[in-house]
Amino acid sequence: MDYYKLRITGEKKVWRKYFTYAERFFINEEETKFTVAYFKNIENSFTIEALNDKGIVLNESDFFKKKMAEFSVIERILFVRKSVLNRAVFTDIKGILFNEVNVRGKFSDSYLLLNFTTAVNCINESKSIKASFEFFSTLVLDKSKIPMEVDGFFLKDWDKYGGFSCIVNEKLKDTLLTLEKAKEFLIFDRIECE
Template sequence: MNYYQLRINEENKVWKKYFTFNQYFYYKKEEVKFHLIHNLENVVNNLKIQALNSQGIVLDQNEFTKSTAPNFNRTQSIMLIKDSIFKKELFEDIKGLEFITIQIEGKFQNNYKLMNFTNVIDCVDHVNSIRKQFTFFSKLILLKSKIPKEIDGFFLSGWDLYGEFEIIVNDKLRNQLLKLEKVKDFLIFDEIQVI
């Protein structure tokens, strides 16, 4: 089984026609750090995100004339899928993942599905992995013995310098995600060495 670090494509050419979101989730109008509340059901089920343009927060989709909601995005490294392209049936056999509806604050046509993994695992091979300040200088290696075989994805802990999670998916979950519309424009699957 292969494993991949799931991340968003940040190239400008991808984002020219899409608006983005604030870097934080919001709960009762307060910023929250996802890695601290991911297991609090009453909080996670009531999270919101805020849309942004070059001037700041936008509360009405009609204010966007040249951009639209992206099919995928992330907030605090947590992946979001636009509900209009989401296909629940693709993920019925996926283990260790639940999808939670997230609203955009204000008047917007779409909601998003947050990929909430039910397992947070520190399976980093700290002896052979190399973590630098910038992730593109880093080398992540996982220990297979610490990854439960019955799950198809998880939040990786013990790697991010700021306490946030990284998303790790296996071949099965990757293949299902690749069936969604325009996924190859937005998502990048970096294969990870597992020993």
């Protein structure tokens, strides 16, 4: 079974037509880190804030040429615009939940956050190299520690700031790629497993 680190494109040609979000989540008006909410088993909906070059925007109509992206990330956690996420294609996928993600203010749509039921450290410490910059790092997973009962999980203890990385298997990767515009936004970096 192949495993992939899921991330989203940073290409300017893709993002020039979409607005972005502040790098923070809120639950009940209180700012929180995703990992803190995860370990408290909080299943509430999250709120995020839209940004333009002047700061926080509370009304979608204030964006003249930009629109809400089909996919986005905060703290490397993926969320999918509700209108493009067909939950029916995920019925055979094990180990995922979807949390509501609302945009603060007046917006025509909201998001669903791809939340995994499992967060583990399955890093092969002897083969992995953790450098200051991601592109100098080499992540190798320990096959014996990979949770086989789920199709995706959060990898913990790889990010030096305590964040998660989204890891998906081939089945979940193929399912995500069936969503509208997924091929434009989503990147799957194959991870070596030993």
